[in-house]
Amino acid sequence: MAAEKKHIQKEVVIIGAGMAGLTAALYAGRMNLRPLVLESGLIGGQIANATGIENYPGLPGVSGRDLIAAVQEQAEGFGAVIDEFDPIQRVSLKETPKCVETESFVYETDVVIIASGMERRRLPLTEEKKYAGKGVHYCELCDGHMYQDKVIAVMGGGNAAVDAANFLTKYARKLYLVHRSQLRADEISREKLRENKKVTVLLETEIKALHGDSRLERIGILDKTSGESRELAVDGIFVNIGVSPNTTLFKDEIALAADGRIPAGEDCRTAIPGVFAAGDVRQKEVRQLTTAAADGTTAAILAEKYLANRKRGNVLW
Amino acid sequence: MVKVYSISNCPWCDKVKKYLKSKQVEFTECNIEVDEAALDECRKLTDDDAVPVTTADGKNFVLGFDKAKLDALLGLSS
Numbered sequence: 435m436a437a438e439k440k441h442i443q444k445e446v447v448i449i450g451a452g453m454a455g456l457t458a459a460l461y462a463g464r465m466n467l468r469p470l471v472l473e474s475g476l477i478g479g480q481i482a483n484a485t486g487i488e489n490y491p492g493l494p495g496v497s498g499r500d501l502i503a504a505v506q507e508q509a510e511g512f513g514a515v516i517d518e519f520d521p522i523q524r525v526s527l528k529e530t531p532k533c534v535e536t537e538s539f540v541y542e543t544d545v546v547i548i549a550s551g552m553e554r555r556r557l558p559l560t561e562e563k564k565y566a567g568k569g570v571h572y573c574e575l576c577d578g579h580m581y582q583d584k585v586i587a588v589m590g591g592g593n594a595a596v597d598a599a600n601f602l603t604k605y606a607r608k609l610y611l612v613h614r615s616q617l618r619a620d621e622i623s624r625e626k627l628r629e630n631k632k633v634t635v636l637l638e639t640e641i642k643a644l645h646g647d648s649r650l651e652r653i654g655i656l657d658k659t660s661g662e663s664r665e666l667a668v669d670g671i672f673v674n675i676g677v678s679p680n681t682t683l684f685k686d687e688i689a690l691a692a693d694g695r696i697p698a699g700e701d702c703r704t705a706i707p708g709v710f711a712a713g714d715v716r717q718k719e720v721r722q723l724t725t726a727a728a729d730g731t732t733a734a735i736l737a738e739k740y741l742a743n744r745k746r747g748n749v750l751w
Numbered sequence: 752m753v754k755v756y757s758i759s760n761c762p763w764c765d766k767v768k769k770y771l772k773s774k775q776v777e778f779t780e781c782n783i784e785v786d787e788a789a790l791d792e793c794r795k796l797t798d799d800d801a802v803p804v805t806t807a808d809g810k811n812f813v814l815g816f817d818k819a820k821l822d823a824l825l826g827l828s829s
Contacts, residue, residue, distance in 0.1 A: 476766060478762070482762040483762060497760075499760065518769075519770055519773060521818065567797075567800065567801040567814060568798070568799055568800065571801065573762075573763060573801075575758075575760055575762060576758065576762070576763050576802055576803070577800060577801045577802065579783070579784055580800035580802075648798070649800075
């Protein structure tokens, strides 16, 4: 019989250690709330994989790794504790205190800040599983090195895809960028890609199939403009076709928006008192590193206000 | 001896190494960026083009960071 899990009381539990979660931790730490941050993926979230961030004010060209390491150190310096090896199993948010149950503990907390971010979409082809790690990849930094002097295709047309393509040109002999519509990436990144002679950009083009014996050898693509289908010989593809919010854990607790995000205004307050949503997981129009940091700030400051009001007997949300 | 095949700037490799350290597991890091023999070894072991790869016996391995699989591979308690 499994031992009963230890219950631990907290004032603030932050779910997710991306930019929003770490900024919330930094602010909550400074307000002496001793926040706990739980992260089961990468500390830094999506930007842990970013090779060079050009639009974070004051730090031009900083790598995602360096930026996040600095924010993490800052948050921990103010007393935040980050646990990245104790995955959350379930949450209950509606009652008081709220419960966040991990593999090892049950955290009872007055405030939960959900900053669980987003994850990359998998390639929606049935044969994707067969070739995962054998030609189909989702981490340029981890697996790009395996494609020295090979032919690579990058799927996607946003900033992440174009930046991934620019990064992978240092390994590739030839690189295709394949996107189903027009590029949405910043002009500077697009310009850099266009200038690279190794690169061919295939727009209005969809990937329809993966082929190869034991590993990926070719992809089937459809040119939507001409209606022509053909095969492209590639050694590997890197998929950057967008992201989806990490909200499965909360679907029975909070009414999610149609896109899976958590409805909350600029004050990051959700419909449940004491529960905030911050960063990319919050339903909003602009999702940038800077707005994630802003959300983390807002959520932590209003969490402190909520806790102080409750102590005074004011339970208004 | 536990081996972790990795490259220098790889967030998932960092996570695996950090996890093993947190569990006080001694391991040898094989950087396939600079060690071609290790790259061949890694490819032969997994038949994949991806890291991190963790193995204790050179036969069974875990690709990527998967806490439950690493615990099972290395006999760790969670």
